[in-house]
Amino acid sequence: GCACGSPELSSVHDTGPHSFTGMKYPLEDVLEAQQFDRQLMSGIFQVAEQMEEVERNSAGGNLLRGYLMATLFYEPSTRTRLSFESAMKRLGGEVLTTENAREFSSAAKGETLEDTIRTVEGYSDIIVLRHFESGAARRAAAAARIPVINAGDGPGQHPTQALLDVYTIQREIGRLDNIKVGLVGDLANGRTVRSLAYLLAKYDGVKIYFVAPDVVKMKDDIKDYLTSRGVDWEESSDLMEVASKCDVVYQTRIQRERFGDKIDLYNKARGKYIVDKNVLSVLQKHAVILHPLPRLDEITLDVDVDPRAAYFRQAQNGLFIRMALLKLLLCGW
Amino acid sequence: GCACGSPELSSVHDTGPHSFTGMKYPLEDVLEAQQFDRQLMSGIFQVAEQMEEVERNSAGGNLLRGYLMATLFYEPSTRTRLSFESAMKRLGGEVLTTENAREFSSAAKGETLEDTIRTVEGYSDIIVLRHFESGAARRAAAAARIPVINAGDGPGQHPTQALLDVYTIQREIGRLDNIKVGLVGDLANGRTVRSLAYLLAKYDGVKIYFVAPDVVKMKDDIKDYLTSRGVDWEESSDLMEVASKCDVVYQTRIQRERFGDKIDLYNKARGKYIVDKNVLSVLQKHAVILHPLPRLDEITLDVDVDPRAAYFRQAQNGLFIRMALLKLLLCGW
Amino acid sequence: GCACGSPELSSVHDTGPHSFTGMKYPLEDVLEAQQFDRQLMSGIFQVAEQMEEVERNSAGGNLLRGYLMATLFYEPSTRTRLSFESAMKRLGGEVLTTENAREFSSAAKGETLEDTIRTVEGYSDIIVLRHFESGAARRAAAAARIPVINAGDGPGQHPTQALLDVYTIQREIGRLDNIKVGLVGDLANGRTVRSLAYLLAKYDGVKIYFVAPDVVKMKDDIKDYLTSRGVDWEESSDLMEVASKCDVVYQTRIQRERFGDKIDLYNKARGKYIVDKNVLSVLQKHAVILHPLPRLDEITLDVDVDPRAAYFRQAQNGLFIRMALLKLLLCGW
Numbered sequence: 001g002c003a004c005g006s007p008e009l010s011s012v013h014d015t016g017p018h019s020f021t022g023m024k025y026p027l028e029d030v031l032e033a034q035q036f037d038r039q040l041m042s043g044i045f046q047v048a049e050q051m052e053e054v055e056r057n058s059a060g061g062n063l064l065r066g067y068l069m070a071t072l073f074y075e076p077s078t079r080t081r082l083s084f085e086s087a088m089k090r091l092g093g094e095v096l097t098t099e100n101a102r103e104f105s106s107a108a109k110g111e112t113l114e115d116t117i118r119t120v121e122g123y124s125d126i127i128v129l130r131h132f133e134s135g136a137a138r139r140a141a142a143a144a145r146i147p148v149i150n151a152g153d154g155p156g157q158h159p160t161q162a163l164l165d166v167y168t169i170q171r172e173i174g175r176l177d178n179i180k181v182g183l184v185g186d187l188a189n190g191r192t193v194r195s196l197a198y199l200l201a202k203y204d205g206v207k208i209y210f211v212a213p214d215v216v217k218m219k220d221d222i223k224d225y226l227t228s229r230g231v232d233w234e235e236s237s238d239l240m241e242v243a244s245k246c247d248v249v250y251q252t253r254i255q256r257e258r259f260g261d262k263i264d265l266y267n268k269a270r271g272k273y274i275v276d277k278n279v280l281s282v283l284q285k286h287a288v289i290l291h292p293l294p295r296l297d298e299i300t301l302d303v304d305v306d307p308r309a310a311y312f313r314q315a316q317n318g319l320f321i322r323m324a325l326l327k328l329l330l331c332g333w
Numbered sequence: 334g335c336a337c338g339s340p341e342l343s344s345v346h347d348t349g350p351h352s353f354t355g356m357k358y359p360l361e362d363v364l365e366a367q368q369f370d371r372q373l374m375s376g377i378f379q380v381a382e383q384m385e386e387v388e389r390n391s392a393g394g395n396l397l398r399g400y401l402m403a404t405l406f407y408e409p410s411t412r413t414r415l416s417f418e419s420a421m422k423r424l425g426g427e428v429l430t431t432e433n434a435r436e437f438s439s440a441a442k443g444e445t446l447e448d449t450i451r452t453v454e455g456y457s458d459i460i461v462l463r464h465f466e467s468g469a470a471r472r473a474a475a476a477a478r479i480p481v482i483n484a485g486d487g488p489g490q491h492p493t494q495a496l497l498d499v500y501t502i503q504r505e506i507g508r509l510d511n512i513k514v515g516l517v518g519d520l521a522n523g524r525t526v527r528s529l530a531y532l533l534a535k536y537d538g539v540k541i542y543f544v545a546p547d548v549v550k551m552k553d554d555i556k557d558y559l560t561s562r563g564v565d566w567e568e569s570s571d572l573m574e575v576a577s578k579c580d581v582v583y584q585t586r587i588q589r590e591r592f593g594d595k596i597d598l599y600n601k602a603r604g605k606y607i608v609d610k611n612v613l614s615v616l617q618k619h620a621v622i623l624h625p626l627p628r629l630d631e632i633t634l635d636v637d638v639d640p641r642a643a644y645f646r647q648a649q650n651g652l653f654i655r656m657a658l659l660k661l662l663l664c665g666w
Numbered sequence: 667g668c669a670c671g672s673p674e675l676s677s678v679h680d681t682g683p684h685s686f687t688g689m690k691y692p693l694e695d696v697l698e699a700q701q702f703d704r705q706l707m708s709g710i711f712q713v714a715e716q717m718e719e720v721e722r723n724s725a726g727g728n729l730l731r732g733y734l735m736a737t738l739f740y741e742p743s744t745r746t747r748l749s750f751e752s753a754m755k756r757l758g759g760e761v762l763t764t765e766n767a768r769e770f771s772s773a774a775k776g777e778t779l780e781d782t783i784r785t786v787e788g789y790s791d792i793i794v795l796r797h798f799e800s801g802a803a804r805r806a807a808a809a810a811r812i813p814v815i816n817a818g819d820g821p822g823q824h825p826t827q828a829l830l831d832v833y834t835i836q837r838e839i840g841r842l843d844n845i846k847v848g849l850v851g852d853l854a855n856g857r858t859v860r861s862l863a864y865l866l867a868k869y870d871g872v873k874i875y876f877v878a879p880d881v882v883k884m885k886d887d888i889k890d891y892l893t894s895r896g897v898d899w900e901e902s903s904d905l906m907e908v909a910s911k912c913d914v915v916y917q918t919r920i921q922r923e924r925f926g927d928k929i930d931l932y933n934k935a936r937g938k939y940i941v942d943k944n945v946l947s948v949l950q951k952h953a954v955i956l957h958p959l960p961r962l963d964e965i966t967l968d969v970d971v972d973p974r975a976a977y978f979r980q981a982q983n984g985l986f987i988r989m990a991l992l993k994l995l996l997c998g999w
Contacts (some may be wrong), residue, residue: 055399056398056399056400061399077429078434078454082431082453082456082457083456085429086401087430089401089427090401097430099336099431099432099433104598127539217650253442292451293452294442294443294444294448295444295448296442296443296444312451312455315451315452315455317457
């Protein structure tokens with residue numbers, strides 16, 4: 001009874017020359033950025049572009065009719081939750097939601113994550129899991145017979161954010177090879193910039209600039225990985241010069257919660273690299289500013305009106321990427 | 334792809350002689366009671382009456398199919414939230430819900446309301462906002478490209494409550510001109526009675542009685558406004574006499590939270606004007622008792638069975654008003 | 667406008683020789699285990715079996731299209747809430763949800779349960795109530811004009827759990843007469859084992875074994891009731907011997923919260939009767955292990971892979987029972 005097979009949906013399904021039927025990577029779970037290579041990302045991005053065209057009451061809008069997604073969030077993340085739930089509903093699916101599964105009576109009583117998953121899979125067709133422990137998504141996927149999507153597991157992975165960042169670069173710049181990307185802000189703790197650097201290493205001719213206050217510099221593991229993949233990178237303390245060269249300036253928030261009571265250090269780091277009108281004045285015409293949001297004042301409000309400010313379009317792309325993943329996990333290519 | 338344009342819905346849409354197509358007030362947001370005049374309220378009330386006829390599986394029940402409403406509640410108000418969500422679902426629409434957006438990870442991290450709105454509008458078609466700060470709805474509407482409905486912003490406005498109160502009077506009494514209304518209870522702090530007095534001033538031949546304990550009397554701004562509009566009003570300390578004259582007795586709860594540790598004052602105010610069997614005994618046969626709910630003991634339980642006790646019908650009217658507003662904001666007249 | 671009457675649904679409705687039209691027990695509310703006798707349970711279980719066949723996009727999957735269920739949970743119970751919400755959505759219905767109605771602004775302000783029910787019934791077609799006070803469901807049903815399902819009211823009843831337990835025994839063992847059931851663990855406080863013993867007494871030739879640590883033995887009221895109904899029962903301290911004789915071993919969690927600061931007593935009770943590989947080794951081939959979940963370590967993890975471990979199938983049966991009850995309460999037999 002899956003709507004995916006319905007002939008009326010052929011306009012969405014039969015992608016003709018772009019058809020992925022028989023693609024060698026069936027998607028079973030979405031657990032970590034490492035599972036995606038160029039070909040798989042290219043396939044997902046083509047489906048995501050189709051998702052931008054899904055209209056209310058169109059056949060595409062009924063693609064997941066009758067399917068139930070359970071959003072199991074062990075820590076609150078309203079933005080991510082709403083994005084997944086919107087994606088499911090835009091495709092005609094339904095949602096069982098938990099805003100704070102940590103207070104789950106059964107989890108509070110000592111039930112294992114595996115037992116919770118085995119129960120919830122009886123009520124739903126796919127599980128979106130947000131958890132406070134690294135590796136939780138992998139454990140959930142091992143226990144579940146239905147697909148699991150990792151919506152962030154503590155300091156671990158947040159693969160849909162990584163995918164939407166790469167997708168946004170392709171949509172905004174038009175290519176992923178031969179680009180220059182400046183990663184700015186908290187590069188030590190930021191899960192998103194680490195995953196982005198990792199995924200960009202899969203493309204050719206990429207140059208990465210790291211622009212970070214000393215206390216939150218990019219760690220050696222990513223630098224070594226980039227070097228091992230032949231990716232050109234350098235550190236810089238001159239945001240203006242980097243901005244003038246780059247296709248993408250990816251700004252991030254300095255995370256206060258990482259500084260404990262060292263408020264002085266935090267304030268110093270926070271004010272160091274701000275994207276403002278001055279940065280815009282040297283930025284190339286085709287280049288864009290990205291940010292995973294939420295932002296505080298690391299991008300000034302007067303930047304928002306510039307067409308190169310792409311961070312709200314980036315958030316919107318999260319919807320299309322998640323629609324694409326839900327479609328692929330539940331209906332296949 | 335809007336279902337509103339579908340020919341099968343013409344029975345709901347083509348309201349014939351009552352058609353509002355071309356109405357001079359397109360509804361873009363619902364922000365405050367002041368935006369409504371007689372003609373606009375009359376139009377909304379006619380749509381609300383149509384909404385009472387929307388049946389399960391009827392064409393009207395599919396009017397908002399494919400639309401997504403985000404309920405962004407920065408303070409809990411389950412009654413209002415359920416009323417809006419029921420309205421959306423009765424019309425075939427879908428809901429993204431947040432029971433407590435204040436704990437929103439991004440708001441907690443310092444994100445502005447404007448940035449949150451710009452993100453959420455990428456996931457939904459209309460935003461219902463409840464906020465603890467006066468003016469928040471106006472700020473949200475300024476940031477959003479999609480319609481915003483104010484579901485209460487702190488001490489500020491709660492316009493859908495005001496509309497449902499006026500609608501209930503019309504439904505129960507049959508007219509809005511030439512009525513006598515007694516406003517009883519906490520008139521100093523009650524947002525609802527202030528808005529109601531304001532809106533009633535738009536009708537002709539209205540007489541308003543204020544019956545309040547001294548500590549929570551109606552403030553001068555509303556009295557002056559009524560006078561400036563030529564509305565007849567007087568203060569009274571005799572609930573029985575007022576009840577015997579009025580078409581509508583609008584009782585309200587004395588809000589304990591306004592009294593701090595002055596428990597004596599609260600208890601004295603609270604017991605002063607109770608609607609009970611004695612009040613019913615002098616109330617005219619066609620008159621009604623209203624209350625915005627929740628009630629404590631300011632209306633005694635034995636009043637509930639009297640057909641003139643209209644407060645649960647009033648709550649139900651909130652559903653029809655919200656269905657009408659969602660329809661108008663998303664599909665037009 | 668109820669989809670139930672639609673001719674396309676006849677395959678689900680016209681149950682032919684099993685048709686319950688005219689059944690002498692119309693179902694109006696689900697409040698307590700005592701309301702169910704053999705015939706009514708048999709009817710419900712036949713509908714539950716039909717529910718196992720409801721497919722996505724099938725006529726059955728649209729049975730409750732247009733209906734709205736309000737889940738009013740005054741204490742959190744995510745497992746039960748998700749099970750009900752999944753049941754409603756699997757039948758095409760919609761849900762208004764409250765994860766924690768106790769923080770309901772109106773309840774916090776002192777509104778009675780009855781007033782809340784009278785308001786919520788204006789927004790929905792059926793209410794699922796979880797409450798912390800025994801008798802709350804009965805009070806809600808008395809106030810409501812729409813059906814109320816008790817999803818657990820404090821130390822009182824949890825009738826849908828009781829029904830799913832009996833249903834699981836019938837599905838797993840194939841009969842309810844002439845069975846041997848071992849009830850193990852916390853028999854003093856466990857609502858589920860008490861209701862199960864009560865319902866099993868309605869069948870013939872049932873033998874019940876109680877296996878409990880001394881501090882949490884089955885209470886006399888149930889024992890006396892079983893005796894009065896002619897049900898054979900005995901207490902045992904030998905889990906292995908009981909397991910070798912029974913068709914069903916129903917294990918339960920020792921509830922730490924009942925022991926206060928008597929940790930020693932808790933730990934002693936908790937370790938006493940564990941279902942493990944040794945128990946499986948004496949269990950008959952056709953017998954099953956049940957558990958209401960969540961479990962801690964009273965069933966060891968290596969038991970899960972044995973086909974006689976039926977507790978996750980039992981949780982899944984909760985979905986079918988709740989689908990059946992929603993169907994019966996909203997559409998009749």
